Amino acid sequence: MAGPGLGKLQEWRRSTSAWQLRWKVVTRGCSLTSSTMVYYVRFLKSPRIQKHKADSISVSALICLTTDLGDSFLADDVDLAVTLVVDRTNTVLQQRTIRWQAGKRELGISLGPFRPPPSNQAVVLGIGAAGGSTSRSSRPHRQADNLLDRGGVPPVISGWSTPFGGSQPALAEKLVERRFSLQNQPDLRVWEETGNSIARHIWDAALASVICLQRATGGRAPAMPFLQGLLQTKNSNPLNVVELGAGCGIVGIALAELRPRCSVLLTDLPEVHEIVARNIASASPARKSVIDFRTLDWDAEYPEAVCSGEIDLILISDCTYNADSVPSLVRVLDVLVQGSPDAVVLVALKRRHESEAVFFDLMDAAAFGTLDRDTVPLPSSCAGEDPPVENIEVYAFGRRGRTHGGLRPQEKRSHSP
Numbered sequence: 550m551a552g553p554g555l556g557k558l559q560e561w562r563r564s565t566s567a568w569q570l571r572w573k574v575v576t577r578g579c580s581l582t583s584s585t586m587v588y589y590v591r592f593l594k595s596p597r598i599q600k601h602k603a604d605s606i607s608v609s610a611l612i613c614l615t616t617d618l619g620d621s622f623l624a625d626d627v628d629l630a631v632t633l634v635v636d637r638t639n640t641v642l643q644q645r646t647i648r649w650q651a652g653k654r655e656l657g658i659s660l661g662p663f664r665p666p667p668s669n670q671a672v673v674l675g676i677g678a679a680g681g682s683t684s685r686s687s688r689p690h691r692q693a694d695n696l697l698d699r700g701g702v703p704p705v706i707s708g709w710s711t712p713f714g715g716s717q718p719a720l721a722e723k724l725v726e727r728r729f730s731l732q733n734q735p736d737l738r739v740w741e742e743t744g745n746s747i748a749r750h751i752w753d754a755a756l757a758s759v760i761c762l763q764r765a766t767g768g769r770a771p772a773m774p775f776l777q778g779l780l781q782t783k784n785s786n787p788l789n790v791v792e793l794g795a796g797c798g799i800v801g802i803a804l805a806e807l808r809p810r811c812s813v814l815l816t817d818l819p820e821v822h823e824i825v826a827r828n829i830a831s832a833s834p835a836r837k838s839v840i841d842f843r844t845l846d847w848d849a850e851y852p853e854a855v856c857s858g859e860i861d862l863i864l865i866s867d868c869t870y871n872a873d874s875v876p877s878l879v880r881v882l883d884v885l886v887q888g889s890p891d892a893v894v895l896v897a898l899k900r901r902h903e904s905e906a907v908f909f910d911l912m913d914a915a916a917f918g919t920l921d922r923d924t925v926p927l928p929s930s931c932a933g934e935d936p937p938v939e940n941i942e943v944y945a946f947g948r949r950g951r952t953h954g955g956l957r958p959q960e961k962r963s964h965s966p
């Protein structure tokens with residue numbers, strides 16, 4: 550693949566729609582698009598402040614609740630808490646609950662008129678699920694989503710704007726911030742673009758990776774003993790981590806925030822540089838952890854050394870969707886692991902297409918076997934049905950014959966569905 554351009558995205562959407570249609574049939578009318586997806590609050594029109602006479606202002610925005618792929622909208626009613634806070638102090642200026650109605654493709658947000666904050670301060674608009682997915686609860690919106698609350702990915706991922714008004718421009722930037730609470734750590738905060746770029750936003754598999762890393766660093770990952778051993782027993786040792794196809798960088802940044810003495814190198818195509826630099830700049834790494842970025846194109850001639858020293862862990866999240874690019878991805882992995890034979894490769898994927906199975910065949914041919922395997926459920930709200938099965942699959946791979954911890958005999962071959 551030359552790069553994840555819009556043409557590729559459209560082609561991918563077409564094949565995904567066909568795949569979803571098949572799923573709708575096998576799930577006996579329980580619509581996949583409304584029951585087993587994560588929905589992200591996205592700004593279709595960035596928040597804007599309007600000044601009125603008599604020293605009052607109002608705030609407006611246009612949002613939607615859509616999937617990571619942006620191909621379907623939440624088909625359930627859900628109450629959303631809309632919160633306007635003063636930038637930096639987080640003082641709540643305005644809060645109200647509005648309803649996203651099934652069948653809608655967009656929702657206008659309007660707050661005010663009200664008195665502006667003192668001292669010309671900028672404001673930030675946050676929108677997230679108010680309470681239960683269909684209740685009329687007006688419970689205030691939490692400041693961050695919790696990825697460990699339900700044992701899986703939450704159904705609605707909140708969004709926060711850039712600061713606007715006051716000393717900032719009246720219109721917020723075309724960005725949205727995701728905020729996740731991490732155990733015993735400051736919140737994980739990651740910016741993504743509001744547009745259609747594949748690379749510059751967050752994908753469901755990334756959320757599953759963060760969940761697994763959080764469990765493993767906290768010693769609560771019984772299904773991933775190798776990963777847990779790597780992250781825990783070496784807790785006082787430096788850990789060298791490389792992420793391939795990092796996108797906004799959420800997975801590698803989360804690990805650097807969760808694990809001390811972790812050196813994380815995020816890699817991707819040049820087009821992510823701006824958003825990833827922003828996220829690195831606002832990250833809060835754990836003690837002695839560092840985060841860096843460099844360009845690494847799997848299709849380009851392979852650079853001699855990606856990073857200095859042996860790599861302990863390679864992170865890959867939602868990078869196997871395109872069968873055309875999988876051979877070069879596995880080739881890069883193969884080269885990296887030649888120099889670091891004990892490296893663990895953590896791969897999270899959401900199967901969108903049968904052709905993704907080629908990844909497992911190529912990993913097997915490159916002598917990678919499965920060390921750990923886990924699944925992270927996507928939210929399910931399909932009343933009256935058994936929960937439709939759609940999970941993010943998470944694998945820890947290792948090269949066969951690695952010296953630190955072997956492969957279980959029955960798991961020598963990497964997994965197909």
Ligand SMILES: C[S@@+](CC[C@H](N)C(=O)[O-])C[C@H]1O[C@@H](n2cnc3c(N)ncnc32)[C@H](O)[C@@H]1O
Binds near residue numbers: 551748752
């Ligand atoms: C679906 S996104 C996943 C992003 C991120 N890992 C996540 O889960 O949120 C796939 C990523 O793979 C990257 N990618 C695709 N082809 C690539 C290539 N040839 N070399 C490097 N990165 C590539 C894209 O730029 C994009 O960031």
